[in-house]
Amino acid sequence: MNRLSSATLDRLPADVVRPGYDRAEVRCGVVHLGIGAFHRAHQAAIFDDALNAGDLRWGIVGASLRSVQVRDQMAPQDGLYTMLVRDGVSEQARIIGAVQRVIVAPEDPRALLDALASPDTHIVTLTVTEKGYKLDPATGALIEDDPQLVADIASLARPQTAPGYLVAALAMRKAAGLPPFTAISCDNLPHNGARLRGAVLDLARRHDPALTDWIAERGAFPQTMVDRIVPATTGEDVAALTTRFGIVDQAMVKTEPFLQWVIEDRFCGPRPAFGSGVQLTAAVAPWEEAKLRLLNGAHSGIAYLGGLAGMEHVHEVLALPQARAFVDALWDEAQTTLSPPPELDIAAYRDALMARFDNPTLRHRTRQIAMDGSQKLPQRLLAPIMARLGTGQGIAALSLGFAAWVRWQAGQDDLGQVHEVDDPLADEIAASLADAVTTEERVAAILRFDAVVPPALASNTAFRAALVRWLTILETQGALAALATFHGET
Structure with a gap:
């Protein structure tokens, strides 16, 4: 069966939205590092909007720093792919044409450096996940013993890390008399712009x-x-779209109607006239904090508790009244630690989040959310825990969420099913827990793991007691019992 491509666009059903611009006239003003599903459903759609509005400077060169998978999905399709937007009752299919080509950096690092150093490139965006910045999640400093970073500190002739590519390309631009590009982290790092800047400057300082x-x-x-x-695209998603289109799209993504991109209005060169879904602001931190502690914090709690209970999808977990009560309580706790901007109505935001979580057509998998917890939980759960303890407030829901992550490290759910602990620190955490026999010893081992738990929090007796209590219930009775206990006490 034919693949989606420029040659097959006219064979798609009439209700499919197609690019409204001449792709042959597009210049690539954006390079994106980490071209996964999230970028294709978020930033790429926004730059596609700019192209559709007539500004043809904003095509994208995508780059994978590791895998050939996305390149191999998109190259036979001329960079085209379908974005399915599902809200539970309807579905809209749109073909995104913004991505002009995809580079696999380990195969051809020079091609990526040339794209980054091109005079056409004005913006570089990144979705390389928290671990891709090579920063200690607790301190924000470069992880100097990381093998890839060690190589980039020694030489940037063939960069291996995202900061390495940025520094090498910026050196090329300086030598050519070009201005720097605006580099925008789109990952869930606290103060992501400052951290990316710090990583780039620190690495650059080692060289020049x-x-x-x-x-x-x-x-x-x-x-x-x-x-x-x-959510991650499945084989069933591809098969269903093939049946609908009569054409195969191996690069499709699925998402929800909601889209938000809040950007600090700090650019060093051109930018698009951003449209719907994008908000330029002088202060991103309050928005970022609310999203990390409400949406992402709840997602992590749902993922670990639901995953331990053997539940596959977010909406299935929230069908349980006790899980719904847990999320509401977690939001009650986290909300007191926020300083929301005037434009953000927290009550309305919470209602919207619950409706998004309830969307059954997304089929957002708990195990997808559970990845890389050591990199995510310091800002999602531990930061609000520290803030509440500092003002003498309770932490029942937040500590249950963190205890569920600790339990997840055992690699087995409450039904006896084995799961992979997909985390860059998985081996180190497992080693730290290996000799722990009792629940108290396991909690003590985690609290000594200062790459995740700040020492000031590790020494807090109330936090330790809460972890011991919840982890005991999780280990002896399971996640559903822990949720039931929590619900009965609130």
Whole structure:
């Protein structure tokens, strides 16, 4: 059967939205590092909007820093793919044409460097996950013993990390007399712009102090907050779309109607006239904090408790009254630690989040959300825990969510099913827990793991007691019993 491509666009059903611009006239003003499903359903759709509005500077060169999978999905399709937007009762199919080509960096690092150093490139966006920045999640410093970072500190001739590519390309731009690009982290890092800037400047300083000064003076690293639920595409999704289209699309993505991108208005070059879903602001931090602690914090709690109970999807977990009560209580706790901007109505935001979580057509998998917990939970759960303990407030829901992550490290759910602990620190955490026999010893081992738990929090007796209590219930009775206990006490 034919693949989606420029040649087969006219064979699609009439209700499918197609690019409204001449792709042959598009220039690539954006390079994106980490071209996964989230980027294709979020930033790429926004740049596609700019192209549809007539500004043809905003095509995308996508880059994978690891896998060939996305390149192999998209190259036979001329970079085209379907974005399915599902709200539970309807579905809209739109073909996104913004991505012009995809580079696999380990195969051809020079091609990526040339794209980053091109005079057409004005913006570089990143979705490389928290671990891709090579930063200690607790301190924000470069992880200097990371093998890839060690290589980039030694030489940037063939970069291996995202900061390495940025520094090498910025050096090329400086040498060519070009201005720097605006680099925008779209990952769920706290203060992501400042952290990306710090990583780039720190690495640049190891190679060229003059380059470091040039980047610091002329570059731009806006803070940003992104929000859209994008579940992993399954084989069943591809098969269903094939039946609908009569054409195969191996690069399709599925998502929800909601889309938000809050960007600090700090650019060092051109930017599109951003449209719907994008908000430029002087201060991103309050938006970022609300999203991390409400949406992402609840998602993590749902993922670990639901995953331990053997439940596959978010909406299935929230069908349980006790799980719904847990999420509401977690939001009650986290909300007291926020300083929301005037434009953000927290009550309305919470209602909207619950409706998004309830969307059954997304089929957002708990195990997808459970990945990389060591990188995510410091900002999602531990930061609000520290804030509440500092003002003498309770932490019952937040600590239950964190205890569920600790339980997840055992690699087996309450039904006896084995799961992979997909986390960059999985081996180190497992080693730290290996000799722990009792629940108290396991809690003590986790609290000593300062790459995740800040020492000031690890020494807090109330936090330790809450973890011991919840982990005991999780280990002896299971996640559903823990939720029932929590519900009975609230």
